[in-house]
Amino acid sequence: MLDSSIATADAPPRHDWTRAEVAALMGLPFPELIWRAQGVHRAWHDPTKIQVATLLSIKTGGCPEDCAYCPQSVAYDTGLEAGRLMELGEVLAAARAAKDAGASRFCMGAAWRAPKDRDIARVAAMIAGVRDLGLQSCVTLGMLTDGQAHALRDAGLDYYNHNLDTAPELYGGIISTRTYQDRLDTLGHVRDAGIAVCCGGIVGMGEDADGRAGLIATLASLPAHPESVPINALVRVEGTPLADAAPLDPIDFVRVIAAARITMPRAFVRLSAGREAMDDATQALCFLAGANSIFAGEKLLTTGNVAPPRDASLLARLGMAATR
Numbered sequence: 392m393l394d395s396s397i398a399t400a401d402a403p404p405r406h407d408w409t410r411a412e413v414a415a416l417m418g419l420p421f422p423e424l425i426w427r428a429q430g431v432h433r434a435w436h437d438p439t440k441i442q443v444a445t446l447l448s449i450k451t452g453g454c455p456e457d458c459a460y461c462p463q464s465v466a467y468d469t470g471l472e473a474g475r476l477m478e479l480g481e482v483l484a485a486a487r488a489a490k491d492a493g494a495s496r497f498c499m500g501a502a503w504r505a506p507k508d509r510d511i512a513r514v515a516a517m518i519a520g521v522r523d524l525g526l527q528s529c530v531t532l533g534m535l536t537d538g539q540a541h542a543l544r545d546a547g548l549d550y551y552n553h554n555l556d557t558a559p560e561l562y563g564g565i566i567s568t569r570t571y572q573d574r575l576d577t578l579g580h581v582r583d584a585g586i587a588v589c590c591g592g593i594v595g596m597g598e599d600a601d602g603r604a605g606l607i608a609t610l611a612s613l614p615a616h617p618e619s620v621p622i623n624a625l626v627r628v629e630g631t632p633l634a635d636a637a638p639l640d641p642i643d644f645v646r647v648i649a650a651a652r653i654t655m656p657r658a659f660v661r662l663s664a665g666r667e668a669m670d671d672a673t674q675a676l677c678f679l680a681g682a683n684s685i686f687a688g689e690k691l692l693t694t695g696n697v698a699p700p701r702d703a704s705l706l707a708r709l710g711m712a713a714t715r
């Protein structure tokens with residue numbers, strides 16, 4: 392019944408996944424898919440541990456890009472007030488609070504199309520401060536030049552987040568102000584500078600199963616797999632073009648997590664945006680399917696996240712623990 396060409400649990404990671412293979416995997420009977428995802432997950436990770444990351448928006452809103460999902464684009468009226476880049480002291484106070492709340496990674500996001508060199512200098516100081524607190528650092532700042540990627544690496548940056556967001560052929564329908572190749576170019580600069588890559592996407596933007604397979608196949612056939620793969624369920628924000636997108640069936644969402652786990656065995660697969668609207672049983676299924684990282688805290692960048700006591704209760708009921 393199962394296609395023998397699909398890797399066994401502890402086989403070395405492959406980089407030649409085709410969309411058809413990923414679509415076949417994602418379309419397996421659910422018990423088969425979860426069984427495979429569990430096998431891979433247990434071969435490479437402790438299935439009881441969840442990595443906890445915290446997000447902070449260090450520069451909110453006013454972004455010149457037109458990403459159809461994003462509350463921070465100037466193209467849409469979402470009622471969000473644009474701000475300036477936060478001061479170093481404020482950022483480090485938030486990082487300290489995240490550490491005290493159990494986070495092991497602190498991610499700073501800026502609503503830029505691309506940072507200016509003077510922005511990079513200020514973010515470099517934030518990265519150094521976060522690392523001094525004993526936290527891993529991650530930033531997401533938009534498109535980078537080769538030189539900017541090296542400057543961030545020299546500041547001690549651990550991870551750079553830059554998502555492919557959707558399948559290549561669907562990209563133009565979601566964003567008109569940059570191309571898929573722009574994204575791939577920045578990912579190349581980050582990788583070449585020796586920074587670990589955090590790269591994933593958003594599901595529930597009206598794509599079909601083939602579109603979701605296209606996203607996962609593209610991620611899994613990058614020259615090196617991303618170390619972290621955030622899978623976001625679209626947060627439908629009033630005022631954005633995707634405000635009324637049809638919600639994705641939770642079972643289909645779990646299938647995407649499982650496909651990411653199986654195709655990118657070493658990666659931390661992060662159950663990212665959209666958890667607030669997800670029930671506990673769906674989140675538990677995501678963990679069974681191989682998700683082993685979450686964003687914790689009241690807020691993502693600009694939208695709400697799961698309240699910390701609800702996360703603590705779920706992990707306790709599942710007998711799972713956050714890794715510090």
Ligand code: SAM
Pocket residue numbers: 454460461462463500501502503504531532533534552553554556592593623624625626627628664665692
């Ligand atoms: N401006 C930078 C960029 O686009 O790379 C960094 C910040 S941007 C907000 C980071 C990521 O957040 C996007 O790539 C997208 O995957 C995710 N995101 C933004 N709005 C979202 C939404 N409404 N629902 C789910 N994910 C979202």
Ligand code: DTB
Pocket residue numbers: 446462498500531552554591592621622623626663664691692693694695
């Ligand atoms: C990622 O893939 N998801 C995070 C993080 N990387 C930067 C961002 C989610 C943002 C959700 C919408 C908001 O809160 O503005």
Ligand code: SF4
Pocket residue numbers: 454455456457458461462463464501502503504533
């Ligand atoms: Fe700007 Fe990033 Fe939002 Fe796109 S996703 S509008 S680039 S902040």
